[in-house]
Amino acid sequence: MTKKLLLATFFSLLVNIAFGQTQQKFTPQQMRQDIDSLVKNLLAVHPNPFYRYPKSSFFNDIDQLKAGLTTNLTKVEFYLWVETLLGHLEDGHTDLAFPSDYYDANPFVFPYNVKLSTQKPFIVLQSASTVIKSEIPAGAEIISVNNIPAQQIANDIADRNTGENRLFRADFGSSNFDFYLEALYKANGIYRVKYKDKGLVKTVAIQGLRKSELDKRHREEKTVSSINADPTYSIKLFTKDYTALIDFKSFDWDGFSKFMDTTFRQLKEKHIKHLIINLIDDGGGDSDVGDEFFQYLLDKPFTQYAKILEKNSEPLKQRLREHRKDKALSNDDKALLAKPDGSLDTVYCDKIAIRKNPWRYDGEVILLTNIKTYSSAADFAQCFKYYKRGLIIGEETGGLIKSYGDIVPVYLPNTGLELTISSKLYYNSGAGENDWHGVIPDIKATSDEALQRAFDYIDEQGK
Numbered sequence: 536m537t538k539k540l541l542l543a544t545f546f547s548l549l550v551n552i553a554f555g556q557t558q559q560k561f562t563p564q565q566m567r568q569d570i571d572s573l574v575k576n577l578l579a580v581h582p583n584p585f586y587r588y589p590k591s592s593f594f595n596d597i598d599q600l601k602a603g604l605t606t607n608l609t610k611v612e613f614y615l616w617v618e619t620l621l622g623h624l625e626d627g628h629t630d631l632a633f634p635s636d637y638y639d640a641n642p643f644v645f646p647y648n649v650k651l652s653t654q655k656p657f658i659v660l661q662s663a664s665t666v667i668k669s670e671i672p673a674g675a676e677i678i679s680v681n682n683i684p685a686q687q688i689a690n691d692i693a694d695r696n697t698g699e700n701r702l703f704r705a706d707f708g709s710s711n712f713d714f715y716l717e718a719l720y721k722a723n724g725i726y727r728v729k730y731k732d733k734g735l736v737k738t739v740a741i742q743g744l745r746k747s748e749l750d751k752r753h754r755e756e757k758t759v760s761s762i763n764a765d766p767t768y769s770i771k772l773f774t775k776d777y778t779a780l781i782d783f784k785s786f787d788w789d790g791f792s793k794f795m796d797t798t799f800r801q802l803k804e805k806h807i808k809h810l811i812i813n814l815i816d817d818g819g820g821d822s823d824v825g826d827e828f829f830q831y832l833l834d835k836p837f838t839q840y841a842k843i844l845e846k847n848s849e850p851l852k853q854r855l856r857e858h859r860k861d862k863a864l865s866n867d868d869k870a871l872l873a874k875p876d877g878s879l880d881t882v883y884c885d886k887i888a889i890r891k892n893p894w895r896y897d898g899e900v901i902l903l904t905n906i907k908t909y910s911s912a913a914d915f916a917q918c919f920k921y922y923k924r925g926l927i928i929g930e931e932t933g934g935l936i937k938s939y940g941d942i943v944p945v946y947l948p949n950t951g952l953e954l955t956i957s958s959k960l961y962y963n964s965g966a967g968e969n970d971w972h973g974v975i976p977d978i979k980a981t982s983d984e985a986l987q988r989a990f991d992y993i994d995e996q997g998k
Contacts, residue, residue, distance in 0.1 A: 558640060560607035565949035567601050573954055576945045580956040581629060582846040588623040596620050610950045611637050615718060618695040627698040628940045632953035637714065643724030643743035645713035651705040653693055657685035666752035670739050675732040683720055691719055702906050703933035768794040777808040778993060786820030786911045799831050799894035809993045810896060813903045815929060815982050819910025826887055831895055832924055836886035839918040843882045844960040847874040850943045851958050900925035901989045904974060905982040909934040914963055916974040921965040929985040932973035936963040
């Protein structure tokens with residue numbers, strides 16, 4: 536991006552911010568200090584932040600940003616600009632945490648859920664909030680909002696999210712679509728939506744709701760987020776076809792062990808022959824959950840990772856100290872704390888032994904993935920593929936088979952924004968030096984088609 540274009544984009548951003556006028560603002564000097572802190576910590580913690588984006592280009596961007604900071608900005612305004620810089624690095628774990636206090640100002644909310652893509656269709660409306668009467672049918676393609684083309688919106692949002700590819704970045708930004716409509720385009724709660732449905736093009740004016748009003752309606756409907764209406768793990772049995780479907784929303788320990796024993800006991804008792812594991816939209820979590828999951832699927836020693844490149848740094852050591860607060864340090868802890876900052880270690884991963892498990896499943900397994908199968912979920916998918924445990928149907932995963940991770944958090948000194956930085960480079964089993972790509976499915980299908988394609992495959996095999 537040229538300096539002229541970079542600065543033009545910056546000043547356009549300042550003009551278009553639609554909120555935050557009463558929020559605390561930070562001086563150019565304070566924001567430059569935060570940028571210096573970001574760069575210092577990035578260089579200290581990350582093994583190689585410039586693995587895709589040239590170091591010279593990044594520092595040129597930094598210089599232009601600092602030079603363009605001539606007026607006070609709110610935290611959100613500053614966040615949007617810095618996110619554009621971090622997006623260039625193409626590391627989804629190196630990121631600024633979303634400034635959730637944005638909602639303290641009670642902004643307008645666009646009361647619909649959408650799916651964004653940098654490929655056509657760029658915006659698809661998935662559903663309306665449960666507390667409004669929908670004026671746009673589910674599945675409609677959004678052509679524009681307030682005369683801003685859908686393609687521009689999707690790309691603007693992808694620019695302000697981090698990740699290893701733009702498809703993932705746009706899709707990940709879908710969850711904060713209302714935020715970007717206000718932050719980037721000054722919608723002020725009025726959304727003139729042009730859409731296409733069943734070949735017909737229509738336009739409708741949508742009135743946004745204030746965040747407090749939306750929350751109030753949800754409370755009245757008794758569907759506040761504290762109610763677990765969408766469990767992390769669930770199973771459906773299709774006894775007619777001897778098939779089961781396990782939905783995994785994230786790799787979370789909460790309730791996992793009980794669910795696994797109960798579920799795999801059912802699979803054996805019901806003589807299930809075909810198991811579908813759905814990792815679509817699974818953003819990952821704890822990779823140890825994946826290791827435990829494989830104890831129910833594999834019958835030979837395995838490892839999800841071939842090797843891990845680790846960078847030692849003071850922020851990494853500080854994270855360890857905080858985790859071990861009021862606890863005795865192990866010998867491994869003491870060894871880490873003694874390592875020179877900036878040094879690199881390569882750890883080769885031993886295979887994990889298979890223990891006795893009466894509920895181990897030996898039937899056919901089909902894994903479903905998509906662009907939002909990320910982090911530990913993508914690691915699980917690659918291990919599944921490497922050990923040839925079954926078939927993968929869907930989209931290439933957003934998480935790469937060689938990727939950075941194990942985040943170290945630091946806080947920018949003035950704005951207080953949380954910056955997470957990758958401290959390790961993971962090589963999944965089977966990953967080579969140049970394998971900067973996701974897990975490739977055996978059968979390609981969109982997120983909406985993958986499950987049906989799995990059922991079709993099972994039917995075809997039974998004929």
